[in-house]
Amino acid sequence: MEYFIYIGTLIALYTTLTISLNLLVGFTGLISIAQAGIYGIGAYVTALLALHVTHDLLISFVLASIAGVLVSLVVALPSLRLKNEYFLIATMGFQAIIFSLFMNLEITGGASGLYGVPHPTLFGYTIRTGWEKFLLAAVLAATCYLLALRIANAPFGRLLRAVREDQTAVASFGKSVFRIKLSVFVFSAVFAAAAGTVYVYSLTALDPVAFALDESIFIITLVIVGGTGSLNGSVFAVALLIVLPETFKFLAIPEAIAPQLRQVLYGLLLVFFTRYRRQGLIGEYRDALK
C-alpha cells in the first residue's frame, strides 16, 4: 500500500510540474528547460526554512513561491529577449548555473543534499503519514490543473495561443508580448516551486540530482508526449511514464540495467513523438510544435 501511495504522490508532483510547464511550452510556445531548477529553488527554500526556522506548511508555500518567482524573473528577463533555439539554450544555461549552486554551496549541503527535514504542520496539525502527504500533492496538482484550465479557456488563454502563432500580430494589436510571456513564466514558477515544497515534505529530505538538467528534459518529454497545449494529455502522459517503468520490477529485468532502460524508454518516446506525432497523445492540433 505504501508503494502505491508513493507512486500516487510522484504522479501528482509531476502533474503539477508538467501542467505548469505546458502553459509555457504548449500555449505560449516558449520551450524552457529551467523548470527543474525552479522546482529545486522551491525545494531548497522549504527544506532550509524547515530545518532552521519554521515548518509551517503555508509559510513554506508562500516563501518557496516567492523565491521561485524571483529566480524565474532572473531567468526570464534576459532569456525572453532571445527566440526559439536561443531561448532554449539560455534557459539551459540558467538551469546549469542553478544546479551548480545547489551542488556547490555550503548551505545547500552539496552533493549529499539535505535530510532530517521535520514533517510540516498545517494550523497546528502535523502532516505525518504518506497518505496525508499524497493528499497534499493531489490538492496541489488539482489546483494547478483547475487554474490552468481556467486560464486556457479565458480570453487570456486565447491571447497566449495568439502569441504562439503570431507574435507580430499580437503586438500590432497593442498588447505587450513580453509582458504576456513574463506572466506565464511567473505562473509556471509559482507551481514549480510549490511542487518543490511538497517534494521536500514528502521525502523529508532532498537530493540535488532531482533538479538537474536531465530532470528538466524529462519534464519537457512529459509535455511533448502528452501533447503541447493539452492539459488532460499532460496528466495522462505523467501517469503513463511514471507507471510504465515501474512494471520493469515485475518483468524480471535485472536491477543493474532497469534505470538505464527507463532512460532509454524516455529517450525513445521523446524522439518518436517529435518525429511522428508532434501533437502528442491528446494534442490540440498538429502544428503546436512547429
Add this chain to the structure above:
Amino acid sequence: MSVFAQFAVNGTVAGSVYALIALGFAMIFTASRVFHFAHGGVYTLAAFAGYTAMVTFKLGIVGGFLAALVSAAAIGVLINILLYEPMKTGGVSPLVAMIASFGVLIIITHVTAMIWGSNPVVLSRGGQATIYRLGSVYTTDAQLTIIGLAAALAIALWSFFRHMRLGIALRAMGNDPELAEVVGMPARRLRNISFIVASALAGISAMLIGLNVGIIDFNMGNDIILMATIAMIIGGLGNVGAAAGGGFVLGMIQNIAIWKIESKWQMALSFAILIVVLLFRPSGLFGEQRPAVSV
C-alpha cells in the same frame, strides 16, 4: 609566473579538446541548422567502440582509432538520415529537431551504459605516457597531439569552408536550403557528407581525449557537448573557425579562472559567459554580424 604558464598550457589543452568537438558540432550546424546535441552521444559511443577494438580484441592503437572513426561516422550519418532529414522534409523547425536530438543523446548514452556498464573503464595503450618538460611547464605527448590536431583541423576546415567549392556549397545550403536546391545542389548528399566528416572527427577526438585522460565512461559526452555548444555560440554561429576559436577561449578562461575561482564553479562560469555573449554579442567573438539571434 610558472604557475600561470602551467594554467595557460592546461587551458590550451582543454581549449583544443573543446575546439575539436565544437568544430564538428559547428560543421553540422552550418549545413543543417540543427543543434545536434546527439553529437555528444556519438562521441561517447565511439570511445567505447575504440576501447572494444583496442583493449578487448587487442587490435592495437590503429585498430582502436579506426573502430572509433567508422562507428562514429556510421551513427552520425544514420541519425541524419533517419531523423533530421525526414523532419526537414516534413517542414519541422530546427527547434523541434534540437529537442529530438536530446532524446537521441539520452538513448545513446544509456544504451552505452547498458552494454559497457555504468562504471568508468580504463583506456590505455599500455606503458608510460611520455612527459615533456619545458622550463617549469609539463605536458604529455597525447596533449601535444590534441593541440596540434585541433589547430591543424581548425585551419583546414576554415579554408575548406572559405575557399573550396564543396565548403562554400555547404555554407550556402546552411544559409538557404531551398535556394541551394533550386540552383541544383545535391543538398541531402551534402548534409550527409557533413555528418560523416564531423562525426568521424568526434570519433578521433573521443579516442585522443580518452587516451589522454586514461578512463572513459558513459557520461563523457554530456559535459563536452554542452561545452561545444557554448564554444560555438561564444565563437560565432555558422562559422567553423570561429567555433574552434570559441573553444580555445573557453578552455583558457576556465583554466586561468582556477587561479581565483575554485574549479567546481567551472560549469556555472561557462554558462554565465554564454548568457552574457547571447545577450550582448549574439554574433559571437569572431563571427560576422548577423541579427539572427534576438527577437
